Amino acid sequence: MDRNVEAAITLKLERDYGDQSVWERSRLESVSALSVKHARSLDGLSSCPNLEVLVLVGCEISALSDISGLDSLVSLAVEDSALRSLTGVQQWDLSSLRVKRNLVEDLAPLTQLPGLRRIDVTGNPLSRASQWEVIPELISRGVEVTSSLKREREITLRLHAFGLPFSYYRTSAGFRLGRPGLHFSDDPEAGHPFIEPDEMDALLTGPLESVRKDVHGLFSREDLMWPKGDGEIHGMVSP
Numbered sequence: 001m002d003r004n005v006e007a008a009i010t011l012k013l014e015r016d017y018g019d020q021s022v023w024e025r026s027r028l029e030s031v032s033a034l035s036v037k038h039a040r041s042l043d044g045l046s047s048c049p050n051l052e053v054l055v056l057v058g059c060e061i062s063a064l065s066d067i068s069g070l071d072s073l074v075s076l077a078v079e080d081s082a083l084r085s086l087t088g089v090q091q092w093d094l095s096s097l098r099v100k101r102n103l104v105e106d107l108a109p110l111t112q113l114p115g116l117r118r119i120d121v122t123g124n125p126l127s128r129a130s131q132w133e134v135i136p137e138l139i140s141r142g143v144e145v146t147s148s149l150k151r152e153r154e155i156t157l158r159l160h161a162f163g164l165p166f167s168y169y170r171t172s173a174g175f176r177l178g179r180p181g182l183h184f185s186d187d188p189e190a191g192h193p194f195i196e197p198d199e200m201d202a203l204l205t206g207p208l209e210s211v212r213k214d215v216h217g218l219f220s221r222e223d224l225m226w227p228k229g230d231g232e233i234h235g236m237v238s239p
Contacts, residue, residue, distance in 0.1 A: 001044030004059075008036040009048060032072075037189075040182060042066050056081055058188040060181055064088045078102060080167075080189040082181030086110060099124065101167040101178045107134040118144040123167035123178065125160045126153065155200050162211050168200060173227045175200075177218060185219075193224035 012031055033053040034045075040060045045051070046069030054070065055077040061067070063085040070092070077098035084103045090112040097116065101123035107130040110116060119138070131153070135145055148156065148169055155168040167178040176192040177200075179185055195218060203214050218224060 001047070002039045002041040004039040005036055005042060005044040008034055008039075009044070038182065038186065045070060055079075058182065064091075080178060080180050082183070089113060101169060101180050103165055103180055106130055107138075110134065111137060116141075116143050118146075120146040122146055122148050123152070123156065123169035123180075124148075125156050125165075151197050155197060155204070158204050159215070162204065162208060162215075164212060164215055166215070177215075179219070191219060191225065193218045193221060194227050195224060 009028070009031065012034055013027055016030070017027055028047050029050050031048040032050055034048060034051055035055040035057070036042075036045075036059065037057045038059065039056070042056075042059070042061060045054070045067060049069055050072050051070050052072050053075045054067070054073060057077075057079050059078070059081045061078060061081050061083050063083070065085075065088045073092040074094060075096040076092070076094055077096075077100075079098060079100045079102070081102055083099055084105070086099070086104060086107065086109040089097070089109045092113075093115050094113055095115050095117045096119075097110070097113075098120040100120050104121065104124040105127045107121065107126065110119060111134060116138070121135075126147070131147075135147060139145055147153075152168050152170050152175065156166070159166045159168060165180065165183075167180055169176060169178065174194045175196055176194055178192045179188055181188060185191065204211055206214070
């Protein structure tokens with residue numbers, strides 16, 4: 001069992017039942033919601049077979065086939081992770097799916113979920129077919145769709161074209177850059193620099209190696225860790 005999966009299950013059981021040295025099967029079967037961070041393997045999730053809500057943050061998951069034995073899932077979130085494929089999503093009767101800031105290109109498998117009510121695919125390098133065919137089809141079915149707007153989506157695709165599997169996305173505080181999965185960071189949901197679209201466009205116009213170096217360098221710049229004009233609040237001097 002992955003140690004982070006084990007830690008998540010232990011925390012949940014301790015909150016529900018208090019400290020215990022042995023997990024009773026009946027108590028594992030009572031777990032209906034679980035949040036897991038930074039797991040490099042999803043081994044052990046099947047020990048909670050009645051999960052209905054699962055949240056995976058910053059995990060090394062490439063396909064939904066990595067999750068098995070959870071027939072009761074109705075809500076799934078995979079965020080800031082290495083998820084590439086939604087193939088197999090039809091194994092669940094999901095009403096909600098959040099896959100923010102992953103590496104997903106093809107949304108076609110979502111058309112096989114008749115009970116789907118809402119999805120969030122923000123920060124993924126979606127294909128043209130997914131953007132212009134699948135998303136409109138889902139909306140026509142009444143699915144609430146949240147996705148990146150054109151500018152963020154295009155920058156994300158340009159980053160991937162440079163061999164930088166990153167996510168460029170917009171929040172209420174500004175535009176940010178993330179590195180999904182555990183390849184570049186042990187804490188991939190944190191440390192996302194704020195950088196405006198025009199600045200990103202300027203960075204993505206040079207030679208390949210220069211672009212890669214400059215983009216990677218953004219994550220070590222303390223002055224980009226807060227929205228512009230917010231530096232004094234955090235004891236910093238705005239550039």
